[in-house]
Amino acid sequence: MRAVFLDFGTVSHDDLDTASLERVLPGITLHATSTETEVEERIAGCEFILTNKLNITRARMRTVPGLRFVGLTATGTNNVDLEAAKELGVAVCNITNYCTVSVAQHVLGAILTLTHRFREYGQAAIDGTWSKSDQFTVPGAPIRELTGKVLGIVGYGTLGRAVAKAARDGLGMRVLVAERPGSAAGREPDSPTSIGPVRTSLDEVLRSADVLSLHCPLTPATTGLIGARELALMKPEALLINTARGALVDLDALIEALRGGDLGGAAIDVLPQEPPVNGSALFAPDIPNLLVTPHIAWAAFEARQRAVDELALNVEDFLRGGGRGRVV
Numbered sequence: 001m002r003a004v005f006l007d008f009g010t011v012s013h014d015d016l017d018t019a020s021l022e023r024v025l026p027g028i029t030l031h032a033t034s035t036e037t038e039v040e041e042r043i044a045g046c047e048f049i050l051t052n053k054l055n056i057t058r059a060r061m062r063t064v065p066g067l068r069f070v071g072l073t074a075t076g077t078n079n080v081d082l083e084a085a086k087e088l089g090v091a092v093c094n095i096t097n098y099c100t101v102s103v104a105q106h107v108l109g110a111i112l113t114l115t116h117r118f119r120e121y122g123q124a125a126i127d128g129t130w131s132k133s134d135q136f137t138v139p140g141a142p143i144r145e146l147t148g149k150v151l152g153i154v155g156y157g158t159l160g161r162a163v164a165k166a167a168r169d170g171l172g173m174r175v176l177v178a179e180r181p182g183s184a185a186g187r188e189p190d191s192p193t194s195i196g197p198v199r200t201s202l203d204e205v206l207r208s209a210d211v212l213s214l215h216c217p218l219t220p221a222t223t224g225l226i227g228a229r230e231l232a233l234m235k236p237e238a239l240l241i242n243t244a245r246g247a248l249v250d251l252d253a254l255i256e257a258l259r260g261g262d263l264g265g266a267a268i269d270v271l272p273q274e275p276p277v278n279g280s281a282l283f284a285p286d287i288p289n290l291l292v293t294p295h296i297a298w299a300a301f302e303a304r305q306r307a308v309d310e311l312a313l314n315v316e317d318f319l320r321g322g323g324r325g326r327v328v
Contacts, residue, residue, distance in 0.1 A: 003028040003048035006039060010052040011073050016305050020312035021050075024319065043067075050311060051079070058084035069093070069318055073307040076217075077327055085328045093314040093325035097158050098307045102300035104162040106293075107213055107241055108170060110267035114239050114289055117141045141289075144237075147172035152209030154178045154202065154225070155216030155244060163213055178205040181221035206233040211241065218245035228253040237264040243297040246271040251282060258287050265289030269297045 003025040009032030012018075021028055025048055034042055034054060043049050043064050049056060050071045058081045061067055070080055072094045085092045113119065117140065124130055124138045133139075151173045153160045160177070167173040179199040206212065212234065216222050226240065227250040234240070240263065242249050249268070257263040266289070271280055274295055282292050310325070317324035 001025060001027075001048060002046045003050065004042050004046050005030045005050040006034040006042060006054050007031065007052050008050075009033050011304050011307055013304075015301065016308055018308065020309045021315075024312050024316045048315065053079055056080045056085075061085060061088050061090055069315065071311050071314055071325075073311050082328050090328070091318055091326060092328040093311075093318065094327055095307055095310040095314065095325060098310050099298035099300070099303035100158055100162045102303040103159050103243055103297045104166045105300070106243060106269065106297035107163045107267075108166055110241050110269075110291055111146065111167075111171075111211055111239060113291060114265040114267060115146060116143050117289070119291075120289075146210075148174065149210035150174050150176055150208050152176050152178055152205040152212040154180050154205070154212065154214050156197075156199075157215065159243075160213075160215035163215065167211075173211070176200050176205045176208055178202045180216050180225065182219055202230075203233060206230055207235075209238055210235065211239045213241040214244045214248050216244055216248065218247055223247050224250050226250065226254070228256070231257040231263055234263060236262055239264050240266040242267070243269045246274070251280070255281055255284070255287055258290055261288075265291075267291040267293070269293045270295055 005021070005028060008030040018030065028048075028050075029042070031038070031042060039054060039060065040063070043060060045066065046064055047066050047068045048071065049064070049067065049069070050073070052073045056070050056079065061070075061081070061084055067088070067090050070085060070090055070092045072080065072092070075094055075096050077092065077094050080092050082092060120141060121138065124140065130138050151164065151167045153164050153175060156164070156177045164175045164177070168175055175197070177197045177199050179201055212226075214226070216225070225248045231240075231253055240249070240254070246268075251272075254263070254266060254268075258266060268282060268291070271282070280292075282290065314325035
């Protein structure tokens with residue numbers, strides 16, 4: 001069986017154990033990256049194509065007549081033409097729930113960083129501000145306790161539920177779950193008994209939330225979900241956390257709200273274009289209380305290793321005739 005992983009470097013930083021993949025696909029070729037031209041060359045004659053983010057189009061699948069399986073080290077499948085795969089008889093598998101702990105940690109870390117102004121006060125400790133203070137500490141931006149504060153969640157799947165639980169258990173926050181465009185109304189499962197929180201209108205969540213965390217998919221209905229109107233509904237001291245998809249947030253509106261003091265802070269881990277080859281307006285140095293990270297909420301070592309091992313389990317199950325992880 002000829003198999004190739006086209007962009008293994010997006011998952012491994014030369015630190016992952018590949019034994020699980022090599023066990024189920026002996027002789028697999030691992031490429032750190034692949035250019036568009038290299039993809040065409042490297043998939044030729046393959047039965048198994050593994051990737052994280054590269055596009056597997058109808059045209060590409062049609063050039064590989066023996067192709068049996070496309071495996072993703074991601075939950076999203078928008079980079080694979082699923083309809084074409086179905087027509088051509090190619091199995092497509094994704095993975096889920098592999099980075100839940102990593103994302104929850106990231107969100108809580110971002111909330112604490114912004115709430116406690118770690119960067120600003122850390123800088124004050126080393127730039128001479130503290131040494132010149134007439135007090136034992138440095139007066140500055142207010143720090144607030146999070147116990148009793150409201151966390152608004154948009155997107156109450158596995159990640160949203162994990163963040164909600166961590167915030168409740170670890171920080172004593174109250175949780176509101178928002179309705180979102182394209183989602184079902186009413187209750188959403190949160191436990192084996194299927195008794196979950198009643199969703200609240202997005203506008204009410206925006207008005208009530210001290211922290212708003214986004215965990216919903218990017219769809220036509222959610223593109224630009226948080227824009228100038230929505231930001232204007234939020235409390236001026238509220239925080240916005242986005243670890244989902246970059247295009248959920250109107251970045252120009254976000255920058256204007258932060259600069260104008262109409263929003264307390266934001267942590268953005270995802271951008272509409274990744275990597276941002278032409279830069280981003282978010283990179284301006286004068287935007288207050290903004291934390292930008294390069295799509296790393298998912299990327300704890302354990303989560304990346306789990307992604308590889310989950311992919312291997314999908315391959316193994318496919319070879320046995322099963323449907324583990326199958327989306328097509």
